[in-house]
Each structure stands twice: as structure tokens, then as C-alpha cells.
Amino acid sequence: DVKVTQSSRYLVKRTGEKVFLECVQDMDHENMFWYRQDPGLGLRLIYFSYDVKMKEKGDIPEGYSVSREKKERFSLILESASTNQTSMYLCASSLLMGGLGNQPQHFGDGTRLSIL
Amino acid sequence: AQSVTQLDSHVSVSEGTPVLLRCNYSSSYSPSLFWYVQHPNKGLQLLLKYTSAATLVKGINGFEAEFKKSETSFHLTKPSAHMSDAAEYFCVVSGNNNDMRFGAGTRLTVKP
DSSP states (O other): OOOEEESOSEEEEOTTOOEEEOEEESSOOSEEEEEEEETTTEEEEEEEESSTTOOEEOSOOTTEEEEEEETTEEEEEESSOOGGGOEEEEEEEEOOTTOTTSSOOEEOOOEEEEEO | OOEEEESOSEEEEETTSOEEEOEEEEOSSOOEEEEEEEOTTSOEEEEEEESSSOSEEEOGGGOEEEEETTTTEEEEEESSOOGGGOEEEEEEEEOTTSOEEEOOOEEEEEEO
């Protein structure tokens, strides 16, 4: 079974801090994704990556950056955390075969981030 | 561009009765469609997917969904609800242009 592991389940940070969220997958998937989940809005894509050192902006990249130095690891960075970034963050991975959107995604359990 | 609408934000059923969660989509391409389930404090788990093969798709835990192109719908059904089905369900549409859209979610409550 594919396992996607997010480093923290709960995280509390202060406004202005630089925050790192880490995600590791163990199935050699090419694609990795970062979403935020807010009530009533579903999941919104922040960034995705289809290869090492490659990244693409999703729908809401402002205030975020990402890093993919190794195939199995995809990091989300909040450059200067703000209260409106309080949310649930979900990482996912998938195979590239057939196109980015045609393969099911495997999700981690999420990181609930609170910015005070 | 693609979009997906889950027609109900909350559905409540009694245990043992049928479940219907509705999803309509809009897509400029031949879409791939997915249903995911999310239990509290967990990530999303794939229930089933449609990728232009059979229009009636069977998934895990007794769920199935039917792709109806004429109605642009992909409703999720289950003949008999179980208490463990209580969760949030997401419909997802995607196409070859790497554009994936999640619905806002439907929260399913199962009453004893």
C-alpha cells in the first residue's frame, strides 16, 4: 500500500514565522501535491510537482513556496505565516502515467496548522 | 476549464437505507471522475474512479457510481448504509490538461 506521511498532525505557529510542512511518499510516485482544505470550500491546490526540482503553481500559490529536492519528499513553505493561512493542509502523490489528472491520488492524514 | 458541483452539502440517512450523493460536472475534455471519502482527522481515500471505460463503476465498501454523459452527472450510491459510512465525500473531475477540481464535499450522517 502507498503511504504518504506528513511530518506533523498538529502545528501552532506565530504570525510572521517561516513554517515548513514536510511530506514523504514511499511508492516512487512522480507527482506530488499540496492542498489546503477549508470548510465549505473543498480542497484547493496550492502547488504540485511532476518531477524532482520541478514545480507548478496551483490555484492559490500566494504566500507559499515549495521544494522538491528528492523524488520522495515535497515540502511546503509558508514564507511569513499569516492568520488567514490557518487551515488543514493535505499532501498527496500519484503516478504520472496517463497524465497528471488521470491517476488516483494517495493522501496523507493532513496537518492542522494554526497561526496565532 | 472544468468544474464540479456537489448538490448537497449534507445528507442524512438511516442505517440500512440507500445512499445517494449527487455530483454534476462540467468539462471541455473527456473527463476522469473520482469519488473520495474522508473520515474525521484523516486524509482522503479513493472510493472509485471513472476513466472512459464502463459507465457503471464499482468501488470499495459497496459503493458504485454511474457516469451519465447526457446529464453530466456522476452520482455515488450504496444500497444499504452502514454506520461506518458516516464521513465526508468528495467528487473530483480532471482532464488531460492537468486541471483537477474538487467539489465542496457532502457530509453523510447515518442514523441508527
